[in-house]
Amino acid sequence: MPKSVSGLAAPFPPSNVDTDVIMPKRFLRTITREGLGEGTLADLRFDEERHIRPDFILNRAPWNDASILIVGDNFGCGSSREHAVWGLKQMGIGGVIGTGFAGIFFDNARKNGLALPIVPAALRDDLLALASHEDGLTITIDIAEGVLRFDNQVQPFTMDDATTTALLEDRDDTLDSLKLADQIRKYETGLTEKMRVKVIA
Amino acid sequence: MTRTLYDKLVDAHKVCDLPDGEMLVYVDFHIMNEYTSPQAFSGLEQKGLPVWRPEAHLSVVDHVNATRSSQPPDAASKLLIDNLNANCRKHGIALYGLGDPRQGIEHVVVPEQGLVAPGMLIACGDSHTTTYGAFGALGFGIGTSEVEHVLATQTLRYKRLKTMLVSVEGKLPAGATAKDIIMKVVQVVGAGGANGYAVEFTGSAIRDLDMSGRMTICNMAVELGGRAALMAPDEKAYAKIAGRAHSGLLDFSGETWVSDPGAPFDAVFEIDAADIAPLVTWGISPDQSVPVDGVVPSQTAHMPPKAKEGLQRALDYMGLQPGQPVQGISIDSAFIGSCTNSRIEDLRAAAEILKGRKVATTVQAIVVPGSIFTKLQAEKEGLDQVFRDAGFDWRPESGCSMCLAMNDDVALDGERVASSTNRNFEGRQGRGARTHLMSPAMVAAAAIKGHITDIRDFKKGS
Numbered sequence: 001m002p003k004s005v006s007g008l009a010a011p012f013p014p015s016n017v018d019t020d021v022i023m024p025k026r027f028l029r030t031i032t033r034e035g036l037g038e039g040t041l042a043d044l045r046f047d048e049e050r051h052i053r054p055d056f057i058l059n060r061a062p063w064n065d066a067s068i069l070i071v072g073d074n075f076g077c078g079s080s081r082e083h084a085v086w087g088l089k090q091m092g093i094g095g096v097i098g099t100g101f102a103g104i105f106f107d108n109a110r111k112n113g114l115a116l117p118i119v120p121a122a123l124r125d126d127l128l129a130l131a132s133h134e135d136g137l138t139i140t141i142d143i144a145e146g147v148l149r150f151d152n153q154v155q156p157f158t159m160d161d162a163t164t165t166a167l168l169e170d171r172d173d174t175l176d177s178l179k180l181a182d183q184i185r186k187y188e189t190g191l192t193e194k195m196r197v198k199v200i201a
Numbered sequence: 202m203t204r205t206l207y208d209k210l211v212d213a214h215k216v217c218d219l220p221d222g223e224m225l226v227y228v229d230f231h232i233m234n235e236y237t238s239p240q241a242f243s244g245l246e247q248k249g250l251p252v253w254r255p256e257a258h259l260s261v262v263d264h265v266n267a268t269r270s271s272q273p274p275d276a277a278s279k280l281l282i283d284n285l286n287a288n289c290r291k292h293g294i295a296l297y298g299l300g301d302p303r304q305g306i307e308h309v310v311v312p313e314q315g316l317v318a319p320g321m322l323i324a325c326g327d328s329h330t331t332t333y334g335a336f337g338a339l340g341f342g343i344g345t346s347e348v349e350h351v352l353a354t355q356t357l358r359y360k361r362l363k364t365m366l367v368s369v370e371g372k373l374p375a376g377a378t379a380k381d382i383i384m385k386v387v388q389v390v391g392a393g394g395a396n397g398y399a400v401e402f403t404g405s406a407i408r409d410l411d412m413s414g415r416m417t418i419c420n421m422a423v424e425l426g427g428r429a430a431l432m433a434p435d436e437k438a439y440a441k442i443a444g445r446a447h448s449g450l451l452d453f454s455g456e457t458w459v460s461d462p463g464a465p466f467d468a469v470f471e472i473d474a475a476d477i478a479p480l481v482t483w484g485i486s487p488d489q490s491v492p493v494d495g496v497v498p499s500q501t502a503h504m505p506p507k508a509k510e511g512l513q514r515a516l517d518y519m520g521l522q523p524g525q526p527v528q529g530i531s532i533d534s535a536f537i538g539s540c541t542n543s544r545i546e547d548l549r550a551a552a553e554i555l556k557g558r559k560v561a562t563t564v565q566a567i568v569v570p571g572s573i574f575t576k577l578q579a580e581k582e583g584l585d586q587v588f589r590d591a592g593f594d595w596r597p598e599s600g601c602s603m604c605l606a607m608n609d610d611v612a613l614d615g616e617r618v619a620s621s622t623n624r625n626f627e628g629r630q631g632r633g634a635r636t637h638l639m640s641p642a643m644v645a646a647a648a649i650k651g652h653i654t655d656i657r658d659f660k661k662g663s
Binding site: 013014015016018020021024025028029030031032033043048072073074077078079080081082085100101102103104107108111112160161162164165172173174175177178180181183184187188192194195196197198199200201 | 216217219220221222223225227229230236237239240243244248250253254256257258259265277278280281284295296316321326327328342343344345346347349350353354355356358360392393396397424426428446447450451452453485486507510511514605606607614624626627628629632
């Protein structure tokens with residue numbers, strides 16, 4: 001993962017955009033992670049006949065080239081489906097800037113290198129307004145420095161240390177945690193027999 | 202030092218500290234379904250990793266299966282179900298698949314099988330895993346990458362949450378149920394109000410509830426953003442799991458699974474049970490609800506522009522007018538089911554309303570029992586006949602069904618559904634479908650009247 005994500009920002013202001021909206025269920029019937037870009041925000045981008053909805057922000061120039069979204073409160077709420085994050089990434093979105101995100105979506109984003117900087121509501125509203133101009137707003141999410149750069153401004157964002165490290169280091173959590181196998185085994189020796197769940201097959 | 206129940210559970214499961222303020226926590230029990238696990242198994246495959254402890258996992262088919270028959274509804278569903286079968290066989294993981302008498306909605310099945318005990322840590326690739334908090338177990342939803350992590354290591358990388366206490370004191374008025382308590386909490390705290398928090402519920406109104414009602418509340422805690430929900434286990438909790446298939450095999454006692462008196466919470470909400478009426482959602486977020494005798498909200502002078510837009514967006518999608526009374530909104534279908542409200546107690550409550558009555562001719566009504574176990578119990582009590590006589594379609598198989606419409610139970614564009622489920626999101630029950638969340642008894646009453654109606658008037662026999 002690069003130390004920063006740069007690109008054109010699109011305003012997407014509704015509150016409580018849930019993962020059913022981000023990745024409708026008909027795209028979930030798959031056993032791979034691929035091919036989800038088409039499904040991302042599909043019911044907003046396309047009508048029932050799969051024609052492009054020309055009024056939707058991501059279908060209009062210049063925002064059809066956006067790689068960053070400025071979003072409303074509580075983006076990513078609802079279902080745990082990681083498909084929502086895979087789809088955003090596959091659609092070319094590298095960062096989503098908001099005031100706060102639902103917990104499972106936030107964790108899923110980190111696992112997939114999708115940057116979710118958190119900013120105060122006033123700054124988010126300013127960014128929504130700036131990004132709405134047709135000449136387009138380019139933003140750099142500087143992950144290492146913890147700041148957003150745009151229009152000669154530098155504004156700090158919030159991101160917990162573990163998420164920042166994970167985004168910068170592009171590591172594999174599963175393999176990293178297996179390096180602690182001895183610690184896990186040690187914990188297990190402290191469990192009584194009745195604390196070691198054995199599901200009856 | 203005094204600790205909350207949440208902190209005790211986290212402390213008990215800490216394997217070791219990690220950099221950046223994280224820790225590794227041990228997962229006692231992990232549940233999988235057919236749609237959020239396939240890519241986790243392929244991750245193991247790619248990395249050449251075994252499952253750390255196969256006997257600590259359970260897979261259940263519930264999201265995509267049909268409920269009319271035990272055959273998969275189409276090729277894509279069959280692929281997901283067959284894939285789960287193959288993965289479980291390969292790794293020696295227990296599977297409650299189609300045709301298994303233990304199958305059903307994962308969060309209904311687990312307590313039925315006695316696979317939850319106070320003090321456990323339970324993870325599952327499903328957001329409604331918060332349900333297990335009703336037993337004093339720390340349950341939470343995870344993404345597919347984390348499913349892979351649990352399979353390979355039996356642990357998760359974890360950051361301690363903030364804590365919120367929601368106290369509901371007093372006696373619930375007639376007609377109000379556990380569903381109305383949690384819908385009220387979502388309304389008060391807001392749809393994202395508990396993001397970053399573990400929410401503990403307390404108060405006499407919670408203690409008065411049976412375990413089914415408590416599960417309904419913990420289940421929907423995720424709709425306010427709670428990453429975990431908890432209730433201190435009491436004798437009702439222990440009694441509910443006693444004598445189940447696995448309960449004799451489990452014992453996580455040894456700690457006192459309650460928050461210490463005076464333990465500090467980061468946020469506190471107090472709700473008077475007497476203020477809780479039967480609630481109905483009018484919008485597209487679970488916090489957009491009003492009492493059933495209320496009206497659809499209107500714009501007010503002080504409303505910020507963003508709030509006005511949000512209100513309008515919801516009204517447009519739902520096809521409602523500001524100021525319109527909620528009672529009298531016509532419905533096209535009624536759905537009783539989901540991990541929120543499909544347990545035997547929910548079916549009994551709905552059947553009580555339906556007994557001797559008929560569903561309106563304009564309404565298509567479906568009931569999907571939460572599990573095969575639940576179905577058989579209902580049939581033993583004659584509830585299936587009550588539903589059938591009233592005109593409900595009593596489904597022989599169990600699953601999530603029309604709660605999220607991943608199978609063939611899909612509401613049509615513009616169809617209005619009275620639903621005992623948990624999410625009224627745009628398109629949740631089908632593209633363009635309009636969902637009104639309410640308690641199972643309220644769904645039954647709406648099905649009979651053909652429109653949303655006040656259960657309190659209804660019970661008087663009007």
